[in-house]
Amino acid sequence: MSDAEKGGFLTKMIGPKRRWRQYKARVKQLPENYRTAVEAIQRYLMHFAPTDGDSSASMFEDLADLFEQAAADGTPIRGIVGEDPAEFVEAFVRNYSEGGYVPTRARKQLTDAITRAAGEDTVEEGKTV
Template sequence: MSDTKFGGFIATMVGPKRRWRQYQARVRQLPPNYRAAVEATQRHMMHFVPTDADSDASRFEDLAALFEQAAANGTPIREVVGPDPVKFAEAFVHNYSDGGYVPARARKQLTEAIERAAGEGSGK
């Protein structure tokens, strides 16, 4: 493998990992309820097939930015995700890819996690 190809390979492998770690660090800085909402949305978004690494990384970075802004402004979680967190997450993902199949169980888990993060009861 030539140095140019090897350098491109390394950039392809390391770049997304670095971006992922940076994204996770940003999420850890959020207030606990916003962090819980992002993590629940993130888990749901993992069911979608990324079109490419850059698009996938951008999707998560933009999710973090959205919740960082909401936390900074004191915007309630429900104002961010609306009444249906599944529709929110799936619409968010479709801006970045063609999506994928999401099992009903994953949809229920997201809905319950957002209810807990928004302080809306037990989530059961």
């Protein structure tokens, strides 16, 4: 993939760089557990192919809006994403694109990250995760 193709791919995934930087700055201002949840959702969203950069940028900006408001209201993370964070994200992304294939591993990583961000311990094979 040439540098031009990479640049086009990244713009398609995250939208215009200025909007991406603004989004990242907003996320950085969130309380740690909300930031952790948003970053996990962001990684998961990268598995979807947005229709265009503007849709993608709007999607990430709306995600930041949602978590900023939740943090301001004191809404717990599970109150935002529910018990199945992958289902939440897939429903969220349907508003912006047709979506794409999401590997099982990505679903597990998202679920585990949200569990940690929500302050919930999980036990796996005798280990606390």
